[in-house]
Amino acid sequence: MIYREAGNYKTTYAADQAIFTLQLDRVFMTMVMVLAFLVVPLWANEYWLQAVLIPFLIFSLAAIGLNLLTGYAGQLSLGTGGFMAVGAYSTYKLTTAFPDLNILLVFLLAGFFAALVGIVFGLPSLRIKGFYLAVATLAAQFFILWLFNKVGWFYNNNSSGNITAPPRELFGLVVTGAAAKAQVRYLLSLGILTLFALFAKNIVRGRIGRSWMAIRDMDIAAEIIGIRPLHTKLLAFALSSFYCGVAGAMSVFLWLGSAETEAFSIFISFQVLFMVIVGGLGSILGSILGAAFITLLPILLTNVPLLVGLRIPIDLQKHIEQIVFGGLIVFFLIVEPHGLARLWQIMKEKLRRWPFPY
Amino acid sequence: MELLNTFFVAPFASMFGSPLFLAEVIIGGLLTGVLYSLVALGFVLIFKASGVFNFSQGAMVLFAALTLVGLMERGVPVWLALALTVLVMIALAWLIERLMLSRLVNQEGIILFMATIGLSFLLEGFGQIFWGSNVKRLDIGIPNESIHLAGIPINQFDLFAALMAAGVVALLAVFFQKTPTGRALRAVADDHQAALSIGIPLQRIWLIVWSVSGFVAIIAGVVWGAKSGVQFSLSLIALKALPVLILGGFTSVPGAIVGGLIIGVGEKIAEIYWGPVLGGAIENWFAYMLAMVFLMFRPQGLFGERIIERI
Numbered sequence: 257m258i259y260r261e262a263g264n265y266k267t268t269y270a271a272d273q274a275i276f277t278l279q280l281d282r283v284f285m286t287m288v289m290v291l292a293f294l295v296v297p298l299w300a301n302e303y304w305l306q307a308v309l310i311p312f313l314i315f316s317l318a319a320i321g322l323n324l325l326t327g328y329a330g331q332l333s334l335g336t337g338g339f340m341a342v343g344a345y346s347t348y349k350l351t352t353a354f355p356d357l358n359i360l361l362v363f364l365l366a367g368f369f370a371a372l373v374g375i376v377f378g379l380p381s382l383r384i385k386g387f388y389l390a391v392a393t394l395a396a397q398f399f400i401l402w403l404f405n406k407v408g409w410f411y412n413n414n415s416s417g418n419i420t421a422p423p424r425e426l427f428g429l430v431v432t433g434a435a436a437k438a439q440v441r442y443l444l445s446l447g448i449l450t451l452f453a454l455f456a457k458n459i460v461r462g463r464i465g466r467s468w469m470a471i472r473d474m475d476i477a478a479e480i481i482g483i484r485p486l487h488t489k490l491l492a493f494a495l496s497s498f499y500c501g502v503a504g505a506m507s508v509f510l511w512l513g514s515a516e517t518e519a520f521s522i523f524i525s526f527q528v529l530f531m532v533i534v535g536g537l538g539s540i541l542g543s544i545l546g547a548a549f550i551t552l553l554p555i556l557l558t559n560v561p562l563l564v565g566l567r568i569p570i571d572l573q574k575h576i577e578q579i580v581f582g583g584l585i586v587f588f589l590i591v592e593p594h595g596l597a598r599l600w601q602i603m604k605e606k607l608r609r610w611p612f613p614y
Numbered sequence: 615m616e617l618l619n620t621f622f623v624a625p626f627a628s629m630f631g632s633p634l635f636l637a638e639v640i641i642g643g644l645l646t647g648v649l650y651s652l653v654a655l656g657f658v659l660i661f662k663a664s665g666v667f668n669f670s671q672g673a674m675v676l677f678a679a680l681t682l683v684g685l686m687e688r689g690v691p692v693w694l695a696l697a698l699t700v701l702v703m704i705a706l707a708w709l710i711e712r713l714m715l716s717r718l719v720n721q722e723g724i725i726l727f728m729a730t731i732g733l734s735f736l737l738e739g740f741g742q743i744f745w746g747s748n749v750k751r752l753d754i755g756i757p758n759e760s761i762h763l764a765g766i767p768i769n770q771f772d773l774f775a776a777l778m779a780a781g782v783v784a785l786l787a788v789f790f791q792k793t794p795t796g797r798a799l800r801a802v803a804d805d806h807q808a809a810l811s812i813g814i815p816l817q818r819i820w821l822i823v824w825s826v827s828g829f830v831a832i833i834a835g836v837v838w839g840a841k842s843g844v845q846f847s848l849s850l851i852a853l854k855a856l857p858v859l860i861l862g863g864f865t866s867v868p869g870a871i872v873g874g875l876i877i878g879v880g881e882k883i884a885e886i887y888w889g890p891v892l893g894g895a896i897e898n899w900f901a902y903m904l905a906m907v908f909l910m911f912r913p914q915g916l917f918g919e920r921i922i923e924r925i
Contacts, residue, residue: 395902582735
């Protein structure tokens with residue numbers, strides 16, 4: 257009976273429309289934020305930040321992007337990797353052409369380029385639906401990667417063919433390139449993710465999000481009540497690609513440091529889709545939970561046998577990893593097809609009635 | 615002007631300049647297309663009968679080929695190994711139906727789709743643990759030499775593959791159209807509930823469908839495996855089958871065949887005549903682009919059922 261609505265009086269419209277209406281939710285959220293922003297950078301070592309936390313943050317952003325498109329607007333997409341690549345390569349081009357430009361601004365501009373590409377490849381969605389659309393978005397995935405591989409202009413014609421993050425400063429700290437500290441990169445990623453997640457949460461609560469959901473549930477009916485499918489679907493593609501583009505830019509500049517198109521292959525698209533499904537379609541929190549699950553799982557699978565003291569040959573371990581990964585996904589879909597976000601919801605319902613069993 | 619010439623005049627000029635070479639390219643494309651069709655066929659069968667978009671078809675091809683090669687490496691004669699592989703695929707279909715599909719009844723399409731992606735991880739992992747992950751040679755005793763027909767060289771093996779595919783398609787057509795089981799399958803494809811209410815056992819139908827597509831996977835695995843060795847990349851041909859599918863329509867067996875042929879020929883022609891202009895390796899995305907542009911005009915594919923929506 258601690259977690260409850262009763263007694264929480266809302267006296268203003270602002271309070272009524274808040275994201276976290278309950279006192280306890282707000283306290284919990286503040287604690288999580290303090291933990292993430294202050295405690296983690298002080299406590300975590302280089303390995304944890306580089307191998308676990310930074311990829312988690314970046315994939316969370318990509319998963320939110322895909323969830324806007326697939327979970328809210330109902331347009332299945334397998335082109336996430338391609339859109340991330342657009343973000344990464346345009347950041348590279350922009351920051352090498354204009355070294356004095358603020359790197360955050362460059363990230364945003366790269367996001368806009370990704371959004372433009374997203375609109376172009378979103379055009380078929382006006383005619384095609386469901387799995388047909390998913391296959392059509394594969395065209396984006398393969399074409400974009402091919403283009404970045406073939407045209408030297410995109411990677412400044414360097415001999416290695418991959419893009420490397422040059423050192424850039426923000427508030428007097430080096431944030432990208434080899435000299436950047438993991439803590440700094442972590443904090444920047446966390447800051448960007450927090451702002452973008454908040455923005456996404458507010459988008460989906462408002463008019464735009466509702467029109468997306470109307471289109472998702474039945475597009476003809478949505479059209480009849482006055483929602484323009486053209487604008488709505490393309491906006492979903494644009495915003496989703498924007499998020500994915502920024503995530504792609506971050507993955508090269510704040511995480512990998514250097515990458516080629518292989519880093520944005522079709523497997524990345526599938527991985528992000530897994531995150532969205534495991535986390536929960538149509539939930540911002542779910543995207544983050546799903547990203548945590550999918551990025552942590554392989555690390556767990558590699559480290560658990562070592563902890564127990566088992567030495568497994570490396571290729572056998574890879575296959576076992578595959579099996580456990582696939583098995584868990586199937587298991588998850590059978591047990592809770594609505595994802596981790598739904599489990600969280602159920603837990604909150606239970607907590608509301610606790611300690612009474614009814 | 616120069617650009618227009620290289621894109622729109624020169625390729626056609628070289629096409630009609632040497633018709634014999636063009637014919638060779640087209641025949642090569644058709645033969646590759648047959649292989650695409652074989653994989654796409656497995657997708658279509660399952661989609662028709664259960665509405666599941668089975669992404670694991672590629673992994674099933676790999677699994678079947680690995681099982682066959684693994685058995686043959688242990689000294690089992692070819693025919694026995696084939697029979698055993700068929701049994702393994704049927705057992706696999708049974709397991710999939712029991713453990714996965716029957717628990718996911720009534721879920722949305724995307725959930726089932728994700729489940730089959732999970733399944734493909736499982737199959738790839740198990741297949742490679744049991745039979746090893748090195749590249750294996752599969753030799754089924756078909757010579758890999760060219761014969762000449764009217765001056766055009768045709769690979770004997772490709773011809774064999776094409777005939778085999780034609781045989782399978784004919785067999786499936788008879789099975790679907792003439793046998794009672796085939797009729798039951800079509801009934802299930804039309805409407806699950808109506809089929810149940812006239813006494814068609816859904817579980818058995820699903821078992822049959824997955825077994826049949828397992829059988830198609832064996833054939834695709836044998837042909838691809840004998841051509842390019844049995845290895846992990848076999849499961850990636852699933853991705854190549856996707857544009858074939860949307861071109862032909864998800865629910866149409868003839869669509870899968872025609873789509874495969876169109877993609878096979880289109881890809882070869884594009885690669886040979888336009889590839890050098892664009893920088894090569896356009897095979898990777900050409901099929902998808904072709905399919906996407908095509909879908910703009912016919913959203914349900916060539917032979918797909920028309921999508922009629924009501925409120």
